[in-house]
Amino acid sequence: MVSGAGPTGVEIASELANAYGGEKDITLIIGGERALQASHVLLSVSQAVERDLQNLAVKVARDTRLEGVETKAMGEEDAVAQTTLTLSDSSTVVANLYLPLFSVQVNTSLAGEGAQVTEYKPSGRTMIFITMGKRVADQDGRSKVSVSWHITG
Numbered sequence: 001m002v003s004g005a006g007p008t009g010v011e012i013a014s015e016l017a018n019a020y021g022g023e024k025d026i027t028l029i030i031g032g033e034r035a036l037q038a039s040h041v042l043l044s045v046s047q048a049v050e051r052d053l054q055n056l057a058v059k060v061a062r063d064t065r066l067e068g069v070e071t072k073a074m075g076e077e078d079a080v081a082q083t084t085l086t087l088s089d090s091s092t093v094v095a096n097l098y099l100p101l102f103s104v105q106v107n108t109s110l111a112g113e114g115a116q117v118t119e120y121k122p123s124g125r126t127m128i129f130i131t132m133g134k135r136v137a138d139q140d141g142r143s144k145v146s147v148s149w150h151i152t153g
Contacts, residue, residue: 002016002027002101003098003100004031005029006036006101008101010028010035010036012099017058026057026058027059030060035049061087064089066087068086069086071098072084083097
């Protein structure tokens with residue numbers, strides 16, 4: 001069970017389905033109408049992603065939110081656990097694996113010493129700009145090297 005249909009959730013659900021084929025049931029919980037909706041991708045991209053998920057036999061639960069999560073160990077010495085998920089339609093699902101991949105935060109720790117992270121929220125969308133590493137300036141004070149990422153979500 002994968003909760004969150006952003007890039008991380010879609011990729012993980014796809015990889016699990018690809019690795020386990022028809023051996024395991026993989027379900028992607030989508031809080032909205034379609035995968036990648038909160039990422040503001042083109043509708044055609046979202047539709048292509050959903051076709052790929054369907055071809056991989058990933059089940060999709062649309063307009064569904066988690067209301068509760070309860071995990072119980074199968075035995076005292078056993079590392080295996082079962083997770084019971086209560087969904088917004090009041091149904092419950094028992095899963096052997098639950099991955100909460102909604103509201104994933106950008107990990108900037110690999111950007112290096114001196115990295116600068118700037119976050120803007122125009123029109124309710126979050127835009128994150130990451131400038132990596134130390135700035136190296138030439139003799140006129142201009143940056144010689146600048147590596148930046150721009151993430152919109």
